[in-house]
Amino acid sequence: MTYDGILSHLKTKNINISLYDSVSSTNTLLKEMAVNGEKDGKVVVALSQTAGRGRYDRKFYSDKGGIYLSVLFRPDTKGFDTTLLTSAAAVAVSDAIEKTSDKTTQIKWVNDILINNKKVCGILCEGGFTGNNGFVIVGIGINAYTDKNGLNNEIKDIATTVFDTPCPQLSEKLCASVVDNLFYQYQNLEKREFLNTYRKKSVVLGKTVTVIPKNASTSVAKVLEIDDNCRLLLEFENGEKRYLSTGEISIKI
Ligand code: BTN
Numbered sequence: 001m002t003y004d005g006i007l008s009h010l011k012t013k014n015i016n017i018s019l020y021d022s023v024s025s026t027n028t029l030l031k032e033m034a035v036n037g038e039k040d041g042k043v044v045v046a047l048s049q050t051a052g053r054g055r056y057d058r059k060f061y062s063d064k065g066g067i068y069l070s071v072l073f074r075p076d077t078k079g080f081d082t083t084l085l086t087s088a089a090a091v092a093v094s095d096a097i098e099k100t101s102d103k104t105t106q107i108k109w110v111n112d113i114l115i116n117n118k119k120v121c122g123i124l125c126e127g128g129f130t131g132n133n134g135f136v137i138v139g140i141g142i143n144a145y146t147d148k149n150g151l152n153n154e155i156k157d158i159a160t161t162v163f164d165t166p167c168p169q170l171s172e173k174l175c176a177s178v179v180d181n182l183f184y185q186y187q188n189l190e191k192r193e194f195l196n197t198y199r200k201k202s203v204v205l206g207k208t209v210t211v212i213p214k215n216a217s218t219s220v221a222k223v224l225e226i227d228d229n230c231r232l233l234l235e236f237e238n239g240e241k242r243y244l245s246t247g248e249i250s251i252k253i
Contacts, residue, residue, distance in 0.1 A: 001047060001067070001172050009176035012183045017043040024051040026070035027139035031128055033072070034135050040074035043179055052141060054122050056214075061155055065146045065166065067175050070139040073186055082136055083245060084189055086111045086125045087230040089138050091194040092181035093121050094201055097142075100174040101162050107201040109223075109232060114203065118160035119143075140178060144171045192228060199226050209234075210252040211244070 003019045010017075016039070023029050023046045030044045045068065052062030062068050073085070090111040097105050097113065097120070106114040113121035124139040143151065145163040150156060163170055185194055199205060204223045211234065212218050221234035224241070231243045 001045075001168050001175060005169065005172035006045065006175050006179075009173045011176075011180045015041060015043055015179065015183070017045060017179070020044070020046045022046060022048045022050060023068075025049050025053050025139075026068050027053060027124060027126055027137050030070040030072050030137050030139075031126065034128060034137065035130055037130065038072055040072065040135075041183070042072040043069060044071075045069040045175060049141075053124060053139075054141075055124055060122060060124075060141050061152045061159075062141060063146070063152065065144060065161075067140075067142040067144050067171055067178070069175065069178070070137050071179070071182055073136045073138065074133060075136065078134075080134065080136070081189075081229065082125050082127060083110070083230050084192070085136060085138065085186065086123060087198055088185035088189055088194045089123050089125070089140065089182055091197045091201075092185045093123070093140060093142065093178050095197070096174055096177035096181050097121070097162050099177055100170055103162060105201060106203045107198060109202060109204045109226070110230070113142075115160050115162070117203070119155075119158060120160050120162055138182065140182075142174070142178070144174060195226075195228065195230075198230065202226060204232070212252065 026044045026046050048064045049062030049068050052060035054060040090107050093113050094105040103115045108114055111123040112119050121142040126137045128135055143161045145161050145166050151159050208222050210218050211221050221236045223232050224235050225233040231245050233243055235241050
């Protein structure tokens, strides 16, 4: 992927993008930039990361061939809903993958993108403050393709790639499409247009799942609904119904 290649596909005007060969983590780098006053809408893209991070402080494998990007948003509303943005970001990536490849995607609540039930993209939203003003960083890691060595051994059974062969030009198109879609979703977040697609692509809606809280024992529940704030309405085996928000739990289908 090259800077000019990404820009040639980008439709959104005046986006400030930096492309790096390798960084520790695009989220960490952009967070530092944000604290030092970087403006709303800054995009950082890297071809590889040495310390890519996932949710719950998990390592995110970030070898060459993937697309690792972070976008800085400075929402002007106090009660900005990060869960909504995270879910909208999932739809942004999912649409971009389907537009750029012949693959069909699914979304696993909250924000894993799957192809044939294997993970192809993870999203990590992080918040912070510059003085009194809050900011959000949306970090997106996509397994676009791998070289002949394939995906890392630790993830090869649970992860997959968008493209079957190395194709940097398609990755540039995919990267630009993700950025375009994400800006659109951010600017139209209140309209919640993405919810239809989010529900349609959900692999958990209507399914029985194992709920895995951070510090408690697991339980089994049926997913009855994804509400307008992207919370899951769960019905547990004892008949209890409860809404769950992002961050509280992970689930296994
Ligand atoms: C997850 O699957 O748990 C989320 C993974 C998020 C990975 C992306 S890659 C770009 C950005 N920089 C990071 O260190 N993490 C996010």
